Amino acid sequence: MSHQERPIILRLEDVSLSYHSGKKTYDHGLHRILDSVSLQLFEGETLGVIGRNGVGKTTILRIMAGILAPTSGKVYIQRGKSSALLTLGLGFRPDLSGRDNALLSAMLQGASKNEAKSYLEEIKVFSDLGDSFEEPVKTYSSGMRARLGFTTALMTHVDILLIDEVLSVGDAQFKQKARQALKKRIRGEQTVVFVSHSESQVRKLCDRAIWLEGGKVAAEGDTGKVLDDYNNALLGDSPK
């Protein structure tokens, strides 16, 4: 079955997002992040989102996850479908142990306390944190945080997994393991939206891709074709 024949799980229609910052910097402090973006996400597919820094890739994931609402436009999501955003960086409580953070994260994504507890040993083993799992997260290196974040989101079960640049951190061994686990999920009918700078990862993992430029969709469709267009544009922009 081609992806277009599958049911649509999520659709963005003419979605724009802009906000006023406190300081009147430029354009009277108005920041335009997304500008009339429309896209469809089919059940079970892996959609890659590429584009340069600051074009709105993270914002589009946040809108899909329901964290942010668009300033204009509509977001349709199939009734009863859950989504989780898997991202690096903050989100942990630095004073709490890895175990407590994993428990809280799972509960925040809708798991009951007992369900969340049942994931913990698996998270501890997969993340390779060993005894550090019981230590406060503030003592972790960025690689350790990434491992904990990735594993926690991977172990909790959601319908749409939104992944923001997570495969780019951690040591080579963990990266390999994470990629394999992700591939397994993708093969297992998981719907995934995948944001990455790494062209090779997008090429390997994604069925379709969209390229964002200046808050708009510049190209959409077959991963190879979109990546080629993107690369050509980047080469065209660079100084001769």
Add this chain to the structure above:
Amino acid sequence: MSFMQFHRLVDVQARMALRADASRYMFGYIWWILEPLLFVAVFYVVFGIILNTGRADFLVFLMCGKLPFIWFSKTVNQASGSIVHNKGLIGKVNVTKMLFPLGIIQESLYKQSAVFALLFAVLAFNDYAVTTTHFWLIPLLLVNYLMIVVCSLIAACAVCIVRDFAMAIPLGMTFLLFSSGIFWDVRDLGDPHKTDLVLALNPIAFLLDAYRQILMNQTPPDATHMGLMALVLVVMLIGMVWFMGKASQYLALRALTA
């Protein structure tokens, strides 16, 4: 997320924070009681000894006012920054923003139960009688708690939407500290109209006075006044729950971008 699940999450979050907090300090959980006691000690030295109020029962009088006030002021102060401080989490999960102030409120509820236990022990030690009037403590504590919840939610949203409120809220707490009859007796102003005016205009002054009336004088508080306060607070709470549900994504945007 069901209400029970949400409540569980708030509670788990609070207990974890308390444990992490206690492990950071040498005195650990002792600080729950030590900190408010030190505040009382500072006020006792200044007003009881240096300025000498002349009240024989000044220590108990001070504790009955200062300890509930700390509960209010510390919780609202901490809760005011709670949404903004959790912007890392807010950028990752679509969760009701009430989770953050309510977590702080739950934390301080645990701490305050130890503080109240100490207060009751001090009263018993000083031979204050326990009578049926003490049943009035139940509605009083509920109204006090409701007041903390409503003010915390308002403060957390205000700081999230306009950061400048973070400067104004501690100042407001200082104003309340001086104007709510913590180290002076609102019934001792000399002019009964003035007393009525302070009690009518300042809900914190009313609550602190009610604690003293019940605990020290075995006198029930003004039930109508307290009932009216409860009604207004419940309406405000419903309004805040509605607003925070409606504006969840707006609050996320403000927390992430402002």
